[in-house]
Amino acid sequence: MQGTMIVAVLPGTKALLFLQLFVMKKQYYFIGSFVLCLFAVMVSFCFITGKTKPVIIAYVGGFRGLVATDSIDIWRISHINYAFIDVKDNRAWLHNEATDTINLRKLSELKKQKPDLKILISVGGWSWSKNFSDAVLTDTSTRNFANSAVAIVARYNLDGVDIDWEYPAMIGDSNMFRPEDKEHYTLLFKYLREGLDKLKKNTRQKYFVTTAVGGSQDYIEHTEMDKVQQYTDYINIMSYDYADGSDSVSNHHTNLYTSSADTAQYSADRSIRAYMDAGVPPQKIVIGIAFYGKGWQMETTANNGLYEKALKPSRGGGFTYLQDSLINKNGYIRYWDTIAHAPYLFNENKKIFISYDDEASVKDKCSYVKKYQLAGAMFWEYASDKKEYLLKTIAGEFKY
Secondary structure (H helix, E strand, O other): OHHHHHHHOOOHHHHHHHHHHHHHHHHHHHHHHHHHHHHHHHHHHHHHHOOOOOEEEEEEEOOOOOOOHHHOOHHHOOEEEEEEEEEEOOEEEOOOHHHHHHHHHHHHHHHHOOOOOEEEEEEEEOOOOOOHHHHOOOHHHHHHHHHHHHHHHHHOOOOEEEEEEOOOOOOOOOOOOOOOHHHHHHHHHHHHHHHHHHHHHHHOOOOEEEEEEEOOHHHHHOOOHHHHHHHOOEEEEEOOOOOOOOOOEOOOOOOOOOOOOOOOOOOHHHHHHHHHHOOOOHHHEEEEEEOEEEEEEEOOOHHHHOOOEEEEEEEEEEHHHHHHHHOOEOOEEEEEEOOOOEEEEEEOOOOEEEEOOOHHHHHHHHHHHHHOOOOEEEEEOHHHHOOOHHHHHHHHHOOO
C-alpha cells in the first residue's frame, strides 16, 4: 500500500520508472532469498547424510621424548592422538612429565594456526595398559580415573580422550586382567562422556571420546561394542599387526582383504564387518593404516616368501625408510597380492620378507572408506613416514 501511494503522487514518467525499480527490487529480493534457502537446504542435506570429509587421525608418539610439533603437517590431518598417557594409581598419568607437558602445550598451540584441528590424549597403548583393569575395578575408581583424564584435557586446552586398552579381559603384554573388564570397559566410556559433557558446559567446546580397538574377534567378544559406541565419536580399528613378526608362517600384517592361502584369515575388511555386526555404525568406524613394515627371516625362497615358514622376526622399518632404501632397491623386490590388496617385499639372497602398506594399498583403503561411508582413516605412527609419502596419499584421496 505504501508503494502504491507514493507512485500516485509522482508525475507520469517518474512514476513509471519508480514502479519498475520497485518491481526489480522485489525480484532481486526473491532471487536472493531463493538462493539462501537453496544453500541452507544443501547444507542441511550434507549434514543429515554425513557428506563431510573423512577424518584423518594421526597418532603422534610422545613416549620417545620431545615431539617436533613444528614439523607436523596439520593441514593434512583432522585429529592428533597424543600417545601415550600412562595409567598409575588408578589415574591417568603423565609418565614422562617433563616432556609430556611441553608436548601437550605445543600441540595445543597448533590450533592457533588451524582452529578446527583436534588434539586428544591417547591413554594406554601396548606397554602402558597394565593397570587399566585395576583402575576401573570399582564404580568409584572408574569415575576417578575418567575425571583424571578429563582434568588433563582441561589443563592443556585439548579436545578429548582416546582409550587404547590392549586389551580388556585379555592378557595383552602380561597385563592384569579380569572377566569383569568387559562391563567396566563400557562404564569407563560412560564416565568419560559425562565428565567431558560437564566440562563442555563451562567451555562451550565440543569434546571427543574415541577408542583404539584390536582387529580380532576376541576383542569384540571381550567388550560390549554396541554399548561402547553410544558414548564414543570414533572407533579406531587397529587393522594392522595381523601378523606380529613372531609367527611361524609369514603373512600380511595390514591387508585390506583376506586370501584363501592366509591361515589366520585376518583383514581390515573382516574386522570392519565384524564391528558393524557387533553394533558399531559404519559412520563411527575408522580404518587403520600402518606407516611401518614387519619382517621375517624365511626358511626358503618359495612363493617369494609369502605364506611360507618363517624362522624369526627381521627388521621392517618405517615407510620412509622402506621407500628410500628397500623398495625395488638393494635386492628387495616389491610384489603385489591382488586378492589381499597388499604389497610385500622379498629379498631372495637374504631370504627376508617384509609386509607393509604403500601408496597403492592406502588408496584402496581410502576408496573402501568412501564406498562404505566410514568415518575415515587413522595411522600409526606419524614419525614412521617423515617424508609423508603415505600421509600425502591419504590427504589427496580425502581432498584435504
